[in-house]
Amino acid sequence: MAYYYCNAFEENATYALKNKLNDTLKKKNISFEHIVILCIGTDRATGDCLGPLVGEHLQNALPSLPVYGNLENPVHALNLQETVQEIYRTHQNPFIIAIDASLGVQEHIGFATLSLTPLKPGKGVNKKLPAIGNLSITGIVNVAGFPNSILLQSTRLHTVVTLANCISNAICLSYTDANSVSSNRAANM
Numbered sequence: 001m002a003y004y005y006c007n008a009f010e011e012n013a014t015y016a017l018k019n020k021l022n023d024t025l026k027k028k029n030i031s032f033e034h035i036v037i038l039c040i041g042t043d044r045a046t047g048d049c050l051g052p053l054v055g056e057h058l059q060n061a062l063p064s065l066p067v068y069g070n071l072e073n074p075v076h077a078l079n080l081q082e083t084v085q086e087i088y089r090t091h092q093n094p095f096i097i098a099i100d101a102s103l104g105v106q107e108h109i110g111f112a113t114l115s116l117t118p119l120k121p122g123k124g125v126n127k128k129l130p131a132i133g134n135l136s137i138t139g140i141v142n143v144a145g146f147p148n149s150i151l152l153q154s155t156r157l158h159t160v161v162t163l164a165n166c167i168s169n170a171i172c173l174s175y176t177d178a179n180s181v182s183s184n185r186a187a188n189m
Contacts, residue, residue, distance in 0.1 A: 004114040008139070008166035013112070017137075017170035020114055022177055024135065028116070030095045032065070032178045036087055037171070038133060039069030040100040040121045042076045047141040047155030050101035051075070053164035054171075061172050066091060069099075077127055084132055098133030099167060101152070101160070103144035110159055112167055113138045139163030 006017045025031075037058055041051030055070035068083050069075035075083045087094055098119035104111070118131035119138070141163065142155045 002115065002117075005108065006112045006114070006166070007110060008112050008163045009110050013166050014169045014173065017112055017114065017166060018173040018177070021137075021170055021174045024114065024116060025174070025178075028095075030134075032175055034091075034093060034095045035065070036091050036094040036096050037065060037067040038075060038083070038087065038096050038098045039067065040075050040080065040098060040119070040132075041069070042074045043071050045152045045155075046157050046160060047103075047152030048076075048101050050139045050141060050160050050164050050167075051099050053161065054099050054168045057164065057168035058171060061168070062175055065175060066094075077122055077129055080121060080129055080132070084130075095135070096133045097135045097137060097171075099137045100139075101141045101163075102138040103142055103152075104140040106143050108140045109142060110162065111140045112163055112170075113140065137167055139167060 004020045006013050006020070037055070039051035039055030041048040043049045043052050051069050052071045052074045055067050058065060058067045059070055068087060087096065100119055100121050102113070115136050117136060119133045119136035120131050122129040139160070141160050142152065
């Protein structure tokens with residue numbers, strides 16, 4: 001699987017993304033006890049607030065899940081390396097799911113992508129940042145073009161919020177599925 005695309009505006013998008021996430025984690029034999037969520041972006045640009053919005057939702061819905069990056073404490077170009085170092089100091093053998101906004105083609109605006117490749121944050125605005133994550137989820141918030149930083153500023157908030165809700169709800173459902181499977185296994189022993 002290179003990239004899985006899911007239109008966040010479609011009725012069952014959350015469940016489709018959740019199912020793909022579940023399948024991917026199962027194939028890699030990854031449990032949520034090793035997962036750390038890294039939400040990248042800033043609330044200073046509408047198009048770039050996808051990560052912090054997802055982080056905010058996940059921290060409220062799943063307080064036991066390690067989540068880095070939210071509206072109050074965003075993870076962005078200036079603190080990304082420090083945050084990644086903290087993740088590796090704090091968590092033993094973490095499986096990092098990196099989440100960020102991205103730019104793409106017109107027909108993919110509003111699509112969430114899932115990939116077993118590291119995320120390359122800042123690529124859309126020509127920043128040289130290290131690739132991060134064992135799995136990446138992006139939300140395509142606008143078209144790629146020149147200058148990309150202006151496009152992020154003029155992105156529709158509705159698109160960003162729809163993507164953030166789809167991604168965060170899919171992760172919450174995946175987490176709930178994983179915990180119910182673990183509980184059922186323990187009950188059957």
